[in-house]
Amino acid sequence: MGVRVRFAPSPTGELHVGGARTALFNWLFARKHQGVFILRFEDTDIERNRLELIEPILESLRWLGLLWDEGPYFQSQRLSLYQEWAKRLLSEGKAYKCYCTPEELEKKRQAALAAKQKPRYDGHCRALTPSQEQRFISEGRKPALRLKIPQSGTIVVEDVIRGRVEFDLAELDDFIILRSDGRPTYNFAVVVDDVTMGITHVIRADEHLNNTPKQILIYHAFGEGLPVFAHVPMVLAKDRSKLSKRHGATAVFEFRDRGILPEALVNYLARLGWSHGDQEIFTVQELIENFSLSAVHPSAAIFDEEKLCWVNQHYLKTSDPHGLGELLRPFLVKLNIMSEAEAHAVPSGRLAQIVVLFRERAKTLIELAEPARYLLTDTVSYEPEAVQKFLTPEKIELVRGLAEALAVVEPFTASELERATRAYLEQQGKALKDMAQACRVALTGRTAGAGLFETMELIGRERVIARLRQASAKRLEQFHV
């Protein structure tokens, strides 16, 4: 039988990087084995589910390129299926009705916790007499369904990543599979789905390892064979705790909005907890070819944004400039550099030039788009310290002289500009380094940037001449000297 795997998020929040990595591992495994990648929403918790989160999760997966072959399925639409399967267990005597109320159970749990005991259902309703049951019914109690589990023995989980893990049945109890309102509980719905969907490999986060013996018990009750289990380690924040909002960016969308490329996030996430020798950079194709569950490192990994940025810059430096240029447009708007119409109107060749010029200095698309402000518009913000330090009266004279020298350069290209500038400087008895920074500050307002002449070419003759001529005015403006 072919490989069938699933990614099963619950729509209670945005897709975060931990979930994305679980999805990625499933997807890679499916692609590698020509299998089927199924998407399923585990949305049986009516209180916490939010329908409006479904589309963003789908969009996050699409953005990452993790397209599903089947689904999305919704557990909320399969309720009758779970009920049927639960009734089957009831009629076979493998499950029983429990009339205990949530309040009664909560009381017992608190008592157990207070006594430093493991909370465990006491089997109160396991063998109710007809009259006892009749009394509960007449009290108006609605029963939940519990699985009747063996009283002793061990359950063995064979995990591809962790090896053999044993659980003592004394640690488990007769857990609820169907709530009193007819909705299935997590563990039950998962197994019914995994069985009916023909899932062959369950690849999910580590935190579910403890659920696995319960689920195995359900497989046993159904008389179904087990899938292969693989529990992937968690992704932790810098402080080694579970990744959460207070740790800054955790959602896939946040990284997209920060200008991280999907291929970079995929590459980084794949290398988090998995490796293939010393290789750091992988194309998706290489990932598919080399991925294997047994090579997944068993320990939790810390999410390191700096390394993500390094990977991102790698893709910035190696991807097609025209393609990257197009990705810049929305950022031009978001960064208030220009209006949407203006951003749309920028020739794609100009954007590609910016990419080529700045990709080695930018970690993200935001950093790549930022220089467009002084490159493509008249908005130049002058850093006071830069003006103070480099636009001295002497330098301003040099720069203004350069303006006149460059006014006639034809064509207005980096190489011609450099030739003309060097000629001008030679005539003035100066070296390039005597004026370069003053010139850069006059043109861009800052001290750091791309090559001076390439920058001039991109800014264009008119603006270059104007900014060089205005150099002294800038100093006056800021320091009132």
Add this chain to the structure above:
RNA sequence: GUCCCCAUCGACUAGCGGCCCAGGUCACGGCCCUUUCAAGGCCGAAACGGGGGUUCGAAUCCCCCUGGGGACGCCA
């Protein structure tokens, strides 16, 4: 409290008994290149948590401790 998982530089990891006085990558420091900032090149600092075993030999196998994480719901 009980159960489960994990443990190599600050981080991601290589290592699956001798090739390791531990290799690569990010970050960090220095030098070179240079009109700035980067990028790039070269160099450097930096780890097998502790204790017992097993073995001729242990980062690698076993046990204990410690530390970190997770689970124990009519949440998922």
